[in-house]
Amino acid sequence: MSPTSSIQKTAAGFDKPIPEIGIGMLGYAFMGKAHTNAFKTLPYMMYPPPAMPRLVAICGRGESQVAEAAQRYGYEAHYTDWRDMLEDERVQLFDNCGSNDIHAAPTILAAQMGKHVICEKPLARNAEEARSMLDAVTKAGVKHMVGFNYRFVPAVRLARELIQSGKLGRIYHFRAAYLQEWLLPHYDLPFAWRMDKKLSGSGALGDLGAHAIDLARYLIGEVKTVSAITVAFVPERRLPIGEGHGKVTVDDAFASLVEFHSGAIGTIEASRFAAGNRNRNSFEINGERGSIRFDLERLNELQVYFVDDPAETQGFRTVSVTESVHPWISNWWPHGHIIGWEHTFVHEMAHLLDCIVNDKDVAPLGATFEDGYINAVICDAILKSAETKRQVDVQPGLETERLKNYETNQP
Numbered sequence: 001m002s003p004t005s006s007i008q009k010t011a012a013g014f015d016k017p018i019p020e021i022g023i024g025m026l027g028y029a030f031m032g033k034a035h036t037n038a039f040k041t042l043p044y045m046m047y048p049p050p051a052m053p054r055l056v057a058i059c060g061r062g063e064s065q066v067a068e069a070a071q072r073y074g075y076e077a078h079y080t081d082w083r084d085m086l087e088d089e090r091v092q093l094f095d096n097c098g099s100n101d102i103h104a105a106p107t108i109l110a111a112q113m114g115k116h117v118i119c120e121k122p123l124a125r126n127a128e129e130a131r132s133m134l135d136a137v138t139k140a141g142v143k144h145m146v147g148f149n150y151r152f153v154p155a156v157r158l159a160r161e162l163i164q165s166g167k168l169g170r171i172y173h174f175r176a177a178y179l180q181e182w183l184l185p186h187y188d189l190p191f192a193w194r195m196d197k198k199l200s201g202s203g204a205l206g207d208l209g210a211h212a213i214d215l216a217r218y219l220i221g222e223v224k225t226v227s228a229i230t231v232a233f234v235p236e237r238r239l240p241i242g243e244g245h246g247k248v249t250v251d252d253a254f255a256s257l258v259e260f261h262s263g264a265i266g267t268i269e270a271s272r273f274a275a276g277n278r279n280r281n282s283f284e285i286n287g288e289r290g291s292i293r294f295d296l297e298r299l300n301e302l303q304v305y306f307v308d309d310p311a312e313t314q315g316f317r318t319v320s321v322t323e324s325v326h327p328w329i330s331n332w333w334p335h336g337h338i339i340g341w342e343h344t345f346v347h348e349m350a351h352l353l354d355c356i357v358n359d360k361d362v363a364p365l366g367a368t369f370e371d372g373y374i375n376a377v378i379c380d381a382i383l384k385s386a387e388t389k390r391q392v393d394v395q396p397g398l399e400t401e402r403l404k405n406y407e408t409n410q411p
């Protein structure tokens with residue numbers, strides 16, 4: 001096939017062939033939809049794209065539901081068994097948007113078959129399971145990413161750039177709260193997999209706290225110790241079908257004190273009972289030369305305070321992170337035309353595809369399975385601290401290149 005025909009095959013006008021990457025998606029609900037939307041959007045919004053995602057196959061338990069999803073999203077094929085989907089040689093990138101209990105087995109098999117992998121967070125139900133996934137992708141030599149998409153919010157990337165530039169100076173505090181409210185009694189939600197430790201591993205901790213912990217590592221550095229408390233406000237919930245109740249075996253909320261190897265200290269909490277907070281992933285960072293505040297419910301904004309600002313105008317001010325100089329914005333709209341939650345997945349998938357076709361490192365800008373494993377170690381430490389009512393050291397026991405200077409690790 002001549003180069004010209006491959007250019008015309010993928011998209012006219014590019015000055016070099018744009019490779020295709022076949023996507024195999026496990027899951028068609030919330031995250032399956034968000035990831036699919038990203039793959040379908042990035043070719044024309046992250047233009048020219050690093051690769052053209054080809055929606056080869058989607059997999060889900062219910063034949064009629066996954067068939068409808070395939071038609072709705074535009075996948076060429078659909079399966080009800082992920083083993084069959086992984087046998088499809090057209091699948092080059094396996095995207096696991098399944099529930100936490102099916103993160104490990106399909107992803108490990110995909111890696112062993114030489115497929116690149118992305119898995120939604122939390123990587124696994126605990127550190128031991130996460131480590132088995134990290135070992136599999138390391139042995140297979142495939143690209144691997146965990147869906148910590150908030151690293152791909154322009155305002156969050158700007159926060160990292162400001163910190164790394166020294167604009168804030170030495171960092172003293174990281175204070176994060178990821179607050180939702182969907183389990184409050186008036187919603188009367190029945191028992192589900194996210195409330196069952198066997199299936200989910202943990203509750204608000206792994207679902208929401210994992211995001212805050214990842215941002216702590218991405219922005220501040222490695223965690224040294226944690227002290228925590230967890231709570232299940234509602235101990236049992238009605239079953240979705242029939243009579244009876246399911247026992248809630250995970251946390252509805254947690255709060256933790258965190259020490260970083262850098263010497264900074266902080267608090268990280270998450271709750272599904274924080275009335276009025278729909279999806280408020282927020283943090284504040286205090287340094288010797290200034291502070292930063294972020295709130296996902298106002299994701300286009302970053303509040304900044306710099307001690308060097310003129311006294312007469314000093315104070316927290318709101319930066320609209322929608323200028324062309326800001327990360328990714330030049331791919332979207334003129335300044336002031338804001339972007340949304342779904343666009344963070346477009347940035348995330350474009351980064352992954354670029355790393356795959358150009359053999360680049362997913363880290364440190366994207367989260368790898370190593371980040372997912374360390375995140376799981378910290379989550380396990382939080383659960384252990386809550387159980388023992390003691391401070392717990394965080395010790396991933398990794399001898400990887402990025403962690404050689406673990407004690408002084410800067411992101």
Ligand code: SOE
Pocket residue numbers: 030180207208211279
């Ligand atoms: C549900 O709590 C959820 O969808 C999380 O699983 C996501 O990671 C978070 O970004 C939004 O809320």
